[in-house]
Amino acid sequence: MNADPAILYASHLAELQRRAGAALARGGFDHLVIPSGTVHYQWFDDRDYPYAVNPQFKAWLPLLRHPGSWLAYTPGAKPKLVYMQPRDYWHVVPEAPSGEWVPHFDIVIVHTPEEALQHLPRDVARCAILGEPQGAPAGYAPNNPPAVVAYLEYHRAFKTPYEIEMMRRATRVGTRAHRAAEAAFRAGASEFDIHIAYCAAARQDACELPYNNIIAINRHGAVLHYMDLGRTPPPQARSFLIDAGASHAGYACDITRTYSADRGDEFQALVDAVDRAQQAMCDQVRAGFDYRQLHLDAHLSLATILRDFGLVRVSPEAAVATGVSSAFFPHGVGHGIGLQVHEVAGFAASEDGGAIARPDGHPYLRLTRTLASGMVVTIEPGLYFIDMLLEPLRAGPQAGSIDWKRVDAFHPFGGIRIEDDVVCTEAAPMNLTREGFANA
Missing domain, CATH: 3.90.230.10 (Creatinase/methionine aminopeptidase superfamily)
Structure with a gap:
């Protein structure tokens, strides 16, 4: 097996695109949209729980600490990453995207959740949005279509x-x-x-x-x-x-x-x-x-x-x-x-x-x-x-x-x-x- 991460990743991404196309066809959707997830806070406190990235998101990208980001994929087009880089002097701001995966995506850097939504597919009804409903932005709440989720999760058992x-x-x-x-x-x-x-x-x-x-x-x-x-x-x-x-x-x-x-x-x-x-x-x-x-x-x-x-x-x-x-x-x-x-x-x-x-x-x-x-x-x-x-x-x-x-x-x-x-x-x-x- 060739252990070059760049070569392995390219093949992995191609397989994910194939699976996504099949899953969307089964569910009757045109676009796959996956939020990375958001930070959640404890009740009656201002402390946040440790952030856990959406597994559907990290299947595509080795990005584990990037809440507020989005992946969007339309079969036949290059996957898009909407990369959240907030203007924040309280916390460390994510650096510009880097790594062997970067050339495989159209990357848009945004600074606010509202700006991120401008770069997602316009026809939300044609989107399969996979994620948790908690903290979802208006208009892009995850619908987690059963046919799409079942197909993707079943095939996730087969590792690339x-x-x-x-x-x-x-x-x-x-x-x-x-x-x-x-x-x-x-x-x-x-x-x-x-x-x-x-x-x-x-x-x-x-x-x-x-x-x-x-x-x-x-x-x-x-x-x-x-x-x-x-x-x-x-x-x-x-x-x-x-x-x-x-x-x-x-x-x-x-x-x-x-x-x-x-x-x-x-x-x-x-x-x-x-x-x-x-x-x-x-x-x-x-x-x-x-x-x-x-x-x-x-x-x-x-x-x-x-x-x-x-x-x-x-x-x-x-x-x-x-x-x-x-x-x-x-x-x-x-x-x-x-x-x-x-x-x-x-x-x-x-x-x-x-x-x-x-x-x-x-x-x-x-x-x-x-x-x-x-x-x-x-x-x-x-x-x-x-x-x-x-x-x-x-x-x-x-x-x-x-x-x-x-x-x-x-x-x-x-x-x-x-x-x-x-x-x-x-x-x-x-x-x-x-x-x-x-x-x-």
């Missing part, structure tokens, strides 16, 4: 070579920061200080990361989205679970690793078993394979580990059939990833819309589509010791299926999750995360 390269670069940042976080944990740092070490190594502030870091020591690893960040280290550090990503040009990586404080103890052996199983799951990311089946296979694989480590007394098949495995592995095996960490259209039945249902008994799976070349997905199996889920088992008819003494022995470690970002290709899958760690 440019997008995969951007995700690879995000992964380089993320794996470097993961190495720094592990080192901080082993040096005895608190969760908060590990988080700071991560941000420093990534050279990204918390609001620039694609999601809030999960930095969990000991029992905190049993909270799936633990984000409290303890300020002092625990008296004894047993385990460390970190789920943290990084961004590059608007694209995300999503990486999770788990470590035992004692590299030679039984918890580390359990981590290693989950890691081996996870790599086998990653190898299932093949064109034509149903992601729902990958999730169900993950349950059987993890139930096998539970049996091998003496945590359950029944067969893996019985543990899955009776719901015992779901108490230890309560979330989905992964999701799509790209411009958004949880990429859109994970359930899309087709480019016309519709939804593919989750398997019965698995309400938290985020992706149900059949895999195809160009899709990028996460694979993130886990085993956890969550009181809220284990207590009903202990009191219920399946209590005898579990060796509770073994559960109690692992309980102080919280849980395990291993997560990689994997590209589906026409042949063997490409694991961006393992590649990143190999070069970190």
Whole structure:
């Protein structure tokens, strides 16, 4: 693959124009108009929330901090960028547009929202306007036509070579920061200080990361989205679970690793078993394979580990059939990833819309589509010791299926999750995360 960003971007933009033309035809529109979004303020305060660019906008342009800008595309014409450069001495004003993407756009620099509207298509009724209604200017409120949105989001699952390269670069940042976080944990740092070490190594502030870091020591690893960040280290550090990503040009990586404080103890052996199983799951990311089946296979694989480590007394098949495995592995095996960490259209039945249902008994799976070349997905199996889920088992008819003494022995470690970002290709899958760690 040619990794020259300029060449990759030109091909990427051509594909976006092709998709936009098809989407507009389906919806019966002539123009695609996408606002970058606006700054929102907190109620009863003058503080603004961190600005988040419209994903539909950043699919076209690597502009992440430019509220008030617009993209307009009419098939057969050059895309237009209405670039907001406000006259503002309170904040840093965006510099003039620069980068390999600039020659591909007609660029108009404006200084006020009213001026921006003068450069958008005049016949608003013929525009598909994609964005949030909050803060929309009069006359150009987003209509988000379902036929247009469904088509664009369905096809967003298929990443262009440019997008995969951007995700690879995000992964380089993320794996470097993961190495720094592990080192901080082993040096005895608190969760908060590990988080700071991560941000420093990534050279990204918390609001620039694609999601809030999960930095969990000991029992905190049993909270799936633990984000409290303890300020002092625990008296004894047993385990460390970190789920943290990084961004590059608007694209995300999503990486999770788990470590035992004692590299030679039984918890580390359990981590290693989950890691081996996870790599086998990653190898299932093949064109034509149903992601729902990958999730169900993950349950059987993890139930096998539970049996091998003496945590359950029944067969893996019985543990899955009776719901015992779901108490230890309560979330989905992964999701799509790209411009958004949880990429859109994970359930899309087709480019016309519709939804593919989750398997019965698995309400938290985020992706149900059949895999195809160009899709990028996460694979993130886990085993956890969550009181809220284990207590009903202990009191219920399946209590005898579990060796509770073994559960109690692992309980102080919280849980395990291993997560990689994997590209589906026409042949063997490409694991961006393992590649990143190999070069970190």
